[in-house]
Amino acid sequence: MDNFFGDEIEKIVFISEEQLKSRNTNKLYGKYFKDTKIFNIFPEELKERGEFLCEILPKGSNPTNDNLCAIETEESIEFYSEGKKIKIESYSLYQNIFSRNKGILETDVMSKKRAVILGCGSVGSLVAMELARSGVGNFLLVDPDVMEYHNICRHQCGIEDVGDLKINALTRKLKNINPKINIEKFEGVVENVPKTMLDEFCKPGDTVFVGCADNRAADVYANQISIYYSAYFISVGFWERACAGEIFYHIPNKGMPCYECALGSGSNLSSRVQANHHVYSNKEDIEAVKFEPGISVDINFITTIGIKLIIDMLNSNNKNYIPRLLNHLRQYTIVCNTNNPEIGGEMLEIFSYPLQVTTSLVVGFGKKQCKEKNKCKYELEEK
Ligand SMILES: [Zn+2]
Known part of the structure; x- marks a missing residue:
C-alpha cells in the first residue's frame, strides 16, 4: 500500500525493549498486518497467541529473503524483510501500556x-x-x-x-x-x-x-x-x-x-x-x-x-x-x-x-x- 504522495510505506517492527535485550529466546511470535506493514512481536508471555514470525539467527548471519528475518547483534537484534533492513520501534512494555x-x-x-x-x-x-x-x-x-x-x-x-x-x-x-x-x-x-x-x-x-x-x-x-x-x-x-x-x-x-x-x-x-x-x-x-x-x-x-x-x-x-x-x-x-x-x-x-x-x-x-x-x-x- 502506498501513502497519499505515492511513497511506499516501509515495513516496521514493534518489539519491547526487554525482548530486544533478551538472550533467552530464539523464536519470535506475533502478527503481521499487511495493510499497515507492521510486524507486532508479542511479548514472551503471549507468544502462544501469535503466529510464528521468524527465528533469531546468530551474529554474523546473512539476511534471508523471508518476509521477516532477525539477526542477533552485539547488544540488540536487527530485522530484515526480503533481504532489506527494516525499522524497529521499541517500547517499554509497562510504561507504554499505562502511559x-x-x-x-x-x-x-x-x-x-x-x-x-x-x-x-x-x-x-x-x-x-x-x-x-x-x-x-x-x-x-x-x-x-x-x-x-x-x-x-x-x-x-x-x-x-x-x-x-x-x-x-x-x-x-x-x-x-x-x-x-x-x-x-x-x-x-x-x-x-x-x-x-x-x-x-x-x-x-x-x-x-x-x-x-x-x-x-x-x-x-x-x-x-x-x-x-x-x-x-x-x-x-x-x-x-x-x-x-x-x-x-x-x-x-x-x-x-x-x-x-x-x-x-x-x-x-x-x-x-x-x-x-x-x-x-x-x-x-x-x-x-x-x-x-x-x-x-x-x-x-x-x-x-x-x-x-x-x-x-x-x-x-x-x-x-x-x-x-x-x-x-x-x-x-x-x-x-x-x-x-x-x-x-x-x-x-x-x-x-x-x-x-x-x-x-x-x-x-x-x-x-x-x-x-x-x-x-x-x-x-x-x-
Ligand atoms: Zn457485620
Missing part, C-alpha cells in the same frame, strides 16, 4: 493492588478487565463455570473462549492487556477457596474482594473474609432485567456495618432486599429463581459505578489521589437504568428519573449483638 493513565493513576501504586474476583461472569469479567486497564497487577479469579455460547452477549470473552473455564478465558483477556499481570485461579465457589490460597494472596490495605456472583449468601461470606484480611469489599447485584442494581461496599477498620449487619443473611434479609429475593438469586431457593439478568449495556452501566468505587477504595491511603465517588456515595447505593415500571415493575417507582443513583440510603448494624456494641461482630473478632 495514558499518567497523572490520574500511579502505575507503581496500582501494580501492587490485588483483586479477588468472586464470580467471573458478565459483572466479574468487566470488573477484572477495567481494573487491569487501571493497572491492578494481581488477580485471584474464582468461578466454577464453563464459558458457553449464551454467555457471549454479556461477557468480555467471546467465541474463541467457549468451552473453556471462565477463569482461564478471562486470564487470556487480562494478559492481553498486561502480560506481566499475576493471576491466581480457583475453579469453584467462594466458600471453597482454600484458606492457604487467600493467606498467600491477600495483603492488608492493598486487596479488594469483589462479590459478583449474584448470590447474597456468597456476599455475606465474602465480606466476612474480607474483614479477616483487612481488605476492602464490594458487591454488585441486579434487580430483574438489570433495570436497577445494588452496590454495597465495606472499608475495614472504619466501624462500618458489614454486608450481613447491613442487609441481613439467609431468612433475615432486610425488607427491601427480601422484595428482590426472587431476582437476586439465593442459594436456598435456587430452583425458584427465574432470573432475567438483562442486557450488557444495563449491567455494565451499574457495574462501572462499582468499579469507580473500587479504584477509589484501593487508593484511599494514597495522598496524591483524588477520589471520584467514595466521599459521595453511601455504603449501599441503588442505581436505576430506567424508572419505567412497564419494564421493571412497580419497584421502580422509588426512582424519580432514569439513571438515578441514590445517595441517601443509610444502612446500620442490624444484628442484635452488633447493634448493642455498634460495631460489626466480625470486626471485633481476634485475628
Whole structure:
C-alpha cells in the first residue's frame, strides 16, 4: 500500500525493549498486518497467541529473503524483510501500556493492588478487565463455570473462549492487556477457596474482594473474609432485567456495618432486599429463581459505578489521589437504568428519573449483638 504522495510505506517492527535485550529466546511470535506493514512481536508471555514470525539467527548471519528475518547483534537484534533492513520501534512494555493513565493513576501504586474476583461472569469479567486497564497487577479469579455460547452477549470473552473455564478465558483477556499481570485461579465457589490460597494472596490495605456472583449468601461470606484480611469489599447485584442494581461496599477498620449487619443473611434479609429475593438469586431457593439478568449495556452501566468505587477504595491511603465517588456515595447505593415500571415493575417507582443513583440510603448494624456494641461482630473478632 502506498501513502497519499505515492511513497511506499516501509515495513516496521514493534518489539519491547526487554525482548530486544533478551538472550533467552530464539523464536519470535506475533502478527503481521499487511495493510499497515507492521510486524507486532508479542511479548514472551503471549507468544502462544501469535503466529510464528521468524527465528533469531546468530551474529554474523546473512539476511534471508523471508518476509521477516532477525539477526542477533552485539547488544540488540536487527530485522530484515526480503533481504532489506527494516525499522524497529521499541517500547517499554509497562510504561507504554499505562502511559495514558499518567497523572490520574500511579502505575507503581496500582501494580501492587490485588483483586479477588468472586464470580467471573458478565459483572466479574468487566470488573477484572477495567481494573487491569487501571493497572491492578494481581488477580485471584474464582468461578466454577464453563464459558458457553449464551454467555457471549454479556461477557468480555467471546467465541474463541467457549468451552473453556471462565477463569482461564478471562486470564487470556487480562494478559492481553498486561502480560506481566499475576493471576491466581480457583475453579469453584467462594466458600471453597482454600484458606492457604487467600493467606498467600491477600495483603492488608492493598486487596479488594469483589462479590459478583449474584448470590447474597456468597456476599455475606465474602465480606466476612474480607474483614479477616483487612481488605476492602464490594458487591454488585441486579434487580430483574438489570433495570436497577445494588452496590454495597465495606472499608475495614472504619466501624462500618458489614454486608450481613447491613442487609441481613439467609431468612433475615432486610425488607427491601427480601422484595428482590426472587431476582437476586439465593442459594436456598435456587430452583425458584427465574432470573432475567438483562442486557450488557444495563449491567455494565451499574457495574462501572462499582468499579469507580473500587479504584477509589484501593487508593484511599494514597495522598496524591483524588477520589471520584467514595466521599459521595453511601455504603449501599441503588442505581436505576430506567424508572419505567412497564419494564421493571412497580419497584421502580422509588426512582424519580432514569439513571438515578441514590445517595441517601443509610444502612446500620442490624444484628442484635452488633447493634448493642455498634460495631460489626466480625470486626471485633481476634485475628
Ligand atoms: Zn457485620
